[in-house]
Structures are given as C-alpha cells and as structure tokens.
Amino acid sequence: MTVKEGEAASLVDAYRALARRKALLVASLSLGALALAAVALTLGSAGLSLADVLRAVTGRAEDTVYRIVLHIRLPRVTAALLAGTGLAVVGCVMQNLLVNPLASDYTLGISQGAAFGAAVAIVFLGAGSTQSTTLDAVWVRNPYLVTLFAFLGAILTTLVVLGMAGLRRMAPEALVLAGIAMGALFSAGTVIVQYFANDVQVASVVFWTFGDLGRATWKELAVMALVIFPVTAFFILKRWDLNALAAGDETAKSLGVRAERLRPVGMLLASLAAAVSVAFLGIIAFVGLVAPHMMRRIVGSDYRYLLPGSAAAGALLLLASDTVGRTMMAPVVLPVGAITSFLGAPLFVYLLLRGRGR
Amino acid sequence: MxxxxxxxxxxxxxxxxxxxxxxxxxxxxxxxxxxxxxxxxxxxxxxxxxxxxxxxxxxxxxxxxxxxxxxxxxxxxxxxxxxxxxxxxxxxxxxxxxxxxxxxDGHHRLTVFEAVLLGRKPYVNWSAGRRDLEVVESVLGRLGLSHLSLRYTDELSGGELQKVIIARALAQxxxxxxxxxxxxxxxxxxxxxxxxxxxxxxxxxxxxxxxxxxxxxxxxxxxxxxxxxxxxxxxxxxxxxxxTEEAVEEAYGVRVKMVDLDGVRCCLPVAPGTSGNPGGKSQ
The missing domain is CATH 3.40.50.300 (P-loop containing nucleotide triphosphate hydrolases)
Incomplete structure (x- = not known):
C-alpha cells in the first residue's frame, strides 16, 4: 500500500479509505471461512448436497443424513473454526507480548505442555481412557478436568517462558530454542504417561502429536467456545494496548498502558486458549505462527485489524487444511496437524524470505 | 524563577x-x-x-x-x-x-498515520473518532510528514522515523x-x-x-x-x-572554550582534561 495518494484529498479521508479497505478485507476473510464451512459440510464419503445439509441443520432430513451432518461433519467444521480462531489469536498475541516474531503456542512448547497435562488427567485421574482403536484412541469422560490439567501444563510452560524472557532478555531465537527443548521434554513425558495406561497403543500417542479435529464432541466444543470466545474478546478489547506494547515497553507505559500487568495476564489467557484446543484436538502446529504472519503482510501490524484478521485467517487455514486432509486420500483421513505442518512450514519460509527482500 | x-x-x-x-x-x-x-x-x-x-x-x-x-x-x-x-x-x-x-522499534508494518494515531491512545475508548484523526493530520502537517502518511514505517529513513515518533508523542x-x-x-x-x-x-x-x-x-x-x-x-x-567553561569541564571532564559566533554561543573542546572521563562527550 505504498501508493501515493492524491495531494488534494485530506489525509483523514485517505486514511479512512485505507482503514475501510482493511476492514473489508477482514470481513471478506471471515465470510470466506463461513463459505468454506458450508462447502466442507457437503464433502465426504457420503455425498451430500448443500440442500441436504440445510435440511439436516433445520432438522428436516432423514436420520442418516441428520446424523452425518450433526454428529460428524458439523462438529468437525466447528472445531476447525474454533481452534483456528483460537490458535491464530494466541500466536498473534504471544508474538506481541514477547516481542518475538517466532512466538506461538507450538514453537514455545506451550501446546506440548498442555498435551502432557491432558494426558496426565486422562491416564492417572480417570478423566477419560485411552483405547485400542485408531479412530477413538483417546476418549474424554470429563472435559473440565482435562481442560484444567491441560491448562496447568500450559501455565507451567508459560511461566518458564515468561521467566526466561524477562530474566535474561533472551534473543527471540534463543527463546524459541528453549521452547523447542521444553516441547521435546513434555512430548517425551506424554509418551511415558501413555505407557502407564492399561492399553498401550501407538494411536493414542499419535493423537497428541498430530492434532485431529474429528474427536471433539459437542460438549467439548462448548467448553472450547466458552474459553476461546471470551479470550479473543479480551484481546480485541485491548487492541490499543497491544499496539502500544508493540512500540516498546517504555512507549507503552508513557501512553498509560500497564505493561507489567498486561504481559503476564495476556500470556496466561493466551495459554488457556491454546490449552483448551490442545486438550480436545491435540497439538495443531503452525496455525498460530502462519496465520498472523500472513495477515501482517496483508493488513499490517495494527492490532485493530491484525487481530480479527488473524482470527479469520486461522479459521480459514485450519478448515482448509482439514478439508484437504480428509478428501485428498479419502476414505483415509489424515490428521490435520500433519497437514498444517505441510502447508504452514513452507509458507512460513516463503514469508520470511519475502520479508527479507523488502 | x-x-x-x-x-x-x-x-x-x-x-x-x-x-x-x-x-x-x-x-x-x-x-x-x-x-x-x-x-x-x-x-x-x-x-x-x-x-x-x-x-x-x-x-x-x-x-x-x-x-x-x-x-x-x-x-x-x-x-x-x-x-x-x-x-x-x-x-x-x-x-x-x-x-x-x-x-x-520501527520494524512494524504500521503506516505512518497508524503509528501517529497510537498517540491518541490516552483519549480513545473504543475507536478513534473524527477529532483523533484530525489531530493526527494536523501533527503530520506541522512535522512535514503528510506525504508519507500512508507509507509503512519500516520503509522510512532514520530521520523520518524519528519524526514519526515525535509526531506520535505530539499527537498525545x-x-x-x-x-x-x-x-x-x-x-x-x-x-x-x-x-x-x-x-x-x-x-x-x-x-x-x-x-x-x-x-x-x-x-x-x-x-x-x-x-x-x-x-x-x-x-x-x-x-x-x-x-560556562567551568561547568562543562566539571560535568564532562573535558576542557572547553566558549566562543561567540555571530551572537550564538558555541562550545569547543580544547584538550582532554585529566579529571575523570576524557571520552565523556562521545557519541
């Protein structure tokens, strides 16, 4: 957007036009995500038309169609939209709070911490069970307890990250390396926990490593929504504070932002949102890194647009990944975490390279 | 006083x-x-x-x-x-x-207008109003930044960026x-x-x-x-x-001479003093 605007037009008008363009872009991304959701509902081994889906949602379809749509496809699509929104917002905010462009729930090991906590709750505390079939490797009985423990695991990691970031003014790369180390530690912990379960299956280990959107039931989705929506709303409310923080701590404080309070509070809320998604869907890599960076390139770093833009882009990205994952080699369903890694890693490298050239 | x-x-x-x-x-x-x-x-x-x-x-x-x-x-x-x-x-x-x-930090993809608008933070509750935008416009005009207002700050020179930061503070x-x-x-x-x-x-x-x-x-x-x-x-x-010459020498540990140049006082270092920090006026 380096176009030279006409000198005659007032700056206010020129800026307003730019702001409108950005808002429009964010709105169309959100609509795009919803449109893709509608399409995704029709895709799958049982071919359904948009009309079938509509009838099922309004409760006027035959039993099989109703079941496919409301118990298999709609929860899956909802999970994609929810988790995509949540993870993108989490990544976007963490990059700001830690002043680290490489930060995200996945790269800092926070997701791995959450997975460890969830595994502990399921295996040791009877909040669920690990089973032998690949399709239902992990079964959650008590979503609240699982969320709580996933959150505890995430908090533990977050506190270590905050401590390291604050204590030693670590370089961004160093912090991410430390995050990878913690992620590896927790992943190993999760594998070991699995071995204490009655029925040791590789499937349940894979469950935590590569997230899959197909597991969540409506009850678990409700818990996710109850966490992710308020957290997202909180950060959108704080978008000016986030902008101020991006300009540096001292500037933020001189603008009346309580940086020393916003940082830990924001990090804890963000890890809660990441934890709830990991607890029910497993670790979904790179969405929290790629979606915000894509949007930074497109709408810039102003959190008034970046935050909702990232949320929409995250939802779109995760839904697209999942739809590809379950239709590409149908009837085999690939875990979405694997797809996002495939889509996300090269795209991220591309964005970094393009950024260098500017 | x-x-x-x-x-x-x-x-x-x-x-x-x-x-x-x-x-x-x-x-x-x-x-x-x-x-x-x-x-x-x-x-x-x-x-x-x-x-x-x-x-x-x-x-x-x-x-x-x-x-x-x-x-x-x-x-x-x-x-x-x-x-x-x-x-x-x-x-x-x-x-x-x-x-x-x-x-x-100037490495953010913010337009100059957005970067200066941040200075309105103490006045904004929900979104920036007409007056906020007008204050930004006026500050940009006074600092000669109008032509850059829709450029991204990471594309600016050091001098331009410094002016943007001052503009942000003035927009407060x-x-x-x-x-x-x-x-x-x-x-x-x-x-x-x-x-x-x-x-x-x-x-x-x-x-x-x-x-x-x-x-x-x-x-x-x-x-x-x-x-x-x-x-x-x-x-x-x-x-x-x-x-004065004495005050500067005391503060910086450097001997200086004050001279009058067309009515403007100037301060010239003479030779490094012995007391304290001879490189005190570096940067």
Whole structure:
C-alpha cells in the first residue's frame, strides 16, 4: 500500500479509505471461512448436497443424513473454526507480548505442555481412557478436568517462558530454542504417561502429536467456545494496548498502558486458549505462527485489524487444511496437524524470505 | 524563577505561561547498590525548551523515566502541572506527558498515520473518532510528514522515523514532552530540523520541552533552560548563563572554550582534561 495518494484529498479521508479497505478485507476473510464451512459440510464419503445439509441443520432430513451432518461433519467444521480462531489469536498475541516474531503456542512448547497435562488427567485421574482403536484412541469422560490439567501444563510452560524472557532478555531465537527443548521434554513425558495406561497403543500417542479435529464432541466444543470466545474478546478489547506494547515497553507505559500487568495476564489467557484446543484436538502446529504472519503482510501490524484478521485467517487455514486432509486420500483421513505442518512450514519460509527482500 | 517558587502544590492556580509545568523537588532514585539520582531539583515553565546535559551515566535517562512515572523515585516529588505525578492515573499522566525514548522499534508494518494515531491512545475508548484523526493530520502537517502518511514505517529513513515518533508523542497533545537524545543518529540537517520543530511547538502552544542531549552546541542554540547533571546530582540549572567553561569541564571532564559566533554561543573542546572521563562527550 505504498501508493501515493492524491495531494488534494485530506489525509483523514485517505486514511479512512485505507482503514475501510482493511476492514473489508477482514470481513471478506471471515465470510470466506463461513463459505468454506458450508462447502466442507457437503464433502465426504457420503455425498451430500448443500440442500441436504440445510435440511439436516433445520432438522428436516432423514436420520442418516441428520446424523452425518450433526454428529460428524458439523462438529468437525466447528472445531476447525474454533481452534483456528483460537490458535491464530494466541500466536498473534504471544508474538506481541514477547516481542518475538517466532512466538506461538507450538514453537514455545506451550501446546506440548498442555498435551502432557491432558494426558496426565486422562491416564492417572480417570478423566477419560485411552483405547485400542485408531479412530477413538483417546476418549474424554470429563472435559473440565482435562481442560484444567491441560491448562496447568500450559501455565507451567508459560511461566518458564515468561521467566526466561524477562530474566535474561533472551534473543527471540534463543527463546524459541528453549521452547523447542521444553516441547521435546513434555512430548517425551506424554509418551511415558501413555505407557502407564492399561492399553498401550501407538494411536493414542499419535493423537497428541498430530492434532485431529474429528474427536471433539459437542460438549467439548462448548467448553472450547466458552474459553476461546471470551479470550479473543479480551484481546480485541485491548487492541490499543497491544499496539502500544508493540512500540516498546517504555512507549507503552508513557501512553498509560500497564505493561507489567498486561504481559503476564495476556500470556496466561493466551495459554488457556491454546490449552483448551490442545486438550480436545491435540497439538495443531503452525496455525498460530502462519496465520498472523500472513495477515501482517496483508493488513499490517495494527492490532485493530491484525487481530480479527488473524482470527479469520486461522479459521480459514485450519478448515482448509482439514478439508484437504480428509478428501485428498479419502476414505483415509489424515490428521490435520500433519497437514498444517505441510502447508504452514513452507509458507512460513516463503514469508520470511519475502520479508527479507523488502 | 520568581514565579510559583513557593507554591509546590499548585492548587487552584490558573494555567498561564507563568506557571510551572514541571517541578522536581529533591528527586532521588537508587538501584540496590547504586544511587542514580540524588536530590534532583529544578522547575520548568510552559513554553520553555530545556536541555539536560551530562556525560553517559550521569542519570539523564533515569531522570526522564522518573518524571514519566516509568520508574518510581525512591525519594522526592515530581509535580506535573501541580499534581504529584505518581498520584495521577496512567491515562491522565499520558495526556499530560509525551515521551520519545532513545530506542524504539520501527520494524512494524504500521503506516505512518497508524503509528501517529497510537498517540491518541490516552483519549480513545473504543475507536478513534473524527477529532483523533484530525489531530493526527494536523501533527503530520506541522512535522512535514503528510506525504508519507500512508507509507509503512519500516520503509522510512532514520530521520523520518524519528519524526514519526515525535509526531506520535505530539499527537498525545501533552503539556510536557520528554525526549531522550532526540537527535542521536541523525544527520546535521535532521538534527537542526528536529530542534526547530520542538522549539516552534513550544512557542506555538506553550509545550514544555525537556530533552536529554549530548550535543552541547545544539542545546545552546535551541534551549532556554539547562540542567547539568553530574553523578546524579544537579550541578547547575538555569538559563544559558549557567553553561560556562567551568561547568562543562566539571560535568564532562573535558576542557572547553566558549566562543561567540555571530551572537550564538558555541562550545569547543580544547584538550582532554585529566579529571575523570576524557571520552565523556562521545557519541
């Protein structure tokens, strides 16, 4: 957007036009995500038309169609939209709070911490069970307890990250390396926990490593929504504070932002949102890194647009990944975490390279 | 400073240019093993441009941060327009004081307009209104940044970026602006432009300008008042007359000669002194 605007037009008008363009872009991304959701509902081994889906949602379809749509496809699509929104917002905010462009729930090991906590709750505390079939490797009985423990695991990691970031003014790369180390530690912990379960299956280990959107039931989705929506709303409310923080701590404080309070509070809320998604869907890599960076390139770093833009882009990205994952080699369903890694890693490298050239 | 010398509370005083915008009374700040500021006292009026002089480590940045409330003085009081700075709500403080830090991050993809609009943060509740946008437009115009307003800040030169940061602080519509070495890393033309802008803002709206600065000559050229810091103490403060050869030598440990050049006083180093830090006037 380096176009030279006409000198005659007032700056206010020129800026307003730019702001409108950005808002429009964010709105169309959100609509795009919803449109893709509608399409995704029709895709799958049982071919359904948009009309079938509509009838099922309004409760006027035959039993099989109703079941496919409301118990298999709609929860899956909802999970994609929810988790995509949540993870993108989490990544976007963490990059700001830690002043680290490489930060995200996945790269800092926070997701791995959450997975460890969830595994502990399921295996040791009877909040669920690990089973032998690949399709239902992990079964959650008590979503609240699982969320709580996933959150505890995430908090533990977050506190270590905050401590390291604050204590030693670590370089961004160093912090991410430390995050990878913690992620590896927790992943190993999760594998070991699995071995204490009655029925040791590789499937349940894979469950935590590569997230899959197909597991969540409506009850678990409700818990996710109850966490992710308020957290997202909180950060959108704080978008000016986030902008101020991006300009540096001292500037933020001189603008009346309580940086020393916003940082830990924001990090804890963000890890809660990441934890709830990991607890029910497993670790979904790179969405929290790629979606915000894509949007930074497109709408810039102003959190008034970046935050909702990232949320929409995250939802779109995760839904697209999942739809590809379950239709590409149908009837085999690939875990979405694997797809996002495939889509996300090269795209991220591309964005970094393009950024260098500017 | 005859006016308001005795009234430190400032209760009920009208806002006039005669009134003190900023008053420091015995402000001290210490880290556990190091006293950075010791009993700093001085006063500034509206419309005055003041330079804080002193070598590296004299406590200039700490002083600015104590005034802003980013650091809490261990002793003494800072009065901002007559009110104790620490008792003001952060938002209210931000409406009265703007800050241009020494280091800032310019690597964000914000347009110049957005970066300056951030200065409206203390006034914005939900979204920026018409008036906020107009203030930004006016500030951009005064600083000659209008043509850059939709450019991204990561595409700007150092001088342009520095102006954007100052524009952001001015968009706060503060009564006092604090600047930490605003002319650092700027070429000669930009240095002069920067100081010109600040002085004209002071003359135009009664803004009180306080900047920590290394360049004594630039300070002499543009400032009304001077605060000379040495080891956290105010060595001298007052008008240009306090910046003497002896004062500079004491503060920097460098022998200097003051000369008159077409009515402007200039300060030239003669030879490194023996006392203290011969490289004190580096950067």
């Amino acid at each position: 005859p006016v308001a010398e005795s009234t430190l509370t400032g209760e009920g005083l009208e806002i006039t240019w005669e009134r003190n915008a900023l008053e420091l009374e015995a402000v001290s700040f210490s880290y556990p093993s190091w006293d950075v500021l010791r009993g700093v006292t001085f006063r500034l009026r509206y419309g005055e441009v003041c330079s804080v002089l002193g070598n590296n480590g004299a406590g200039k940045t700490t002083l600015l941060k104590c005034i802003l409330g980013i650091l809490k003085p261990s002793d003494g009081v800072v009065l901002v327009e007559g009110d104790c700075a620490l008792s003001l709500r952060p938002t209210e403080r931000a409406r009265r004081m703007g800050y241009v830090p020494q280091r800032h 519509e503060p009564r006092i602006i604090l600047l930490d070495e605003p002319t650092n890393n700027l070429d000669l033309r930009n240095q002069v432009e920067m100081m010109d802008i600040l002085r004209s803002e002071a003359r135009r709206s009664g803004l009180c300008v306080l900047s920590a600065i290394h360049d004594i000559n630039l300070a002499l050229r543009y400032s009304d008042k001077f605060v000379i810091l040495k080891d956290g103490r105010v060595q001298r403060w007052g008008g240009p007359e306090v910046v």
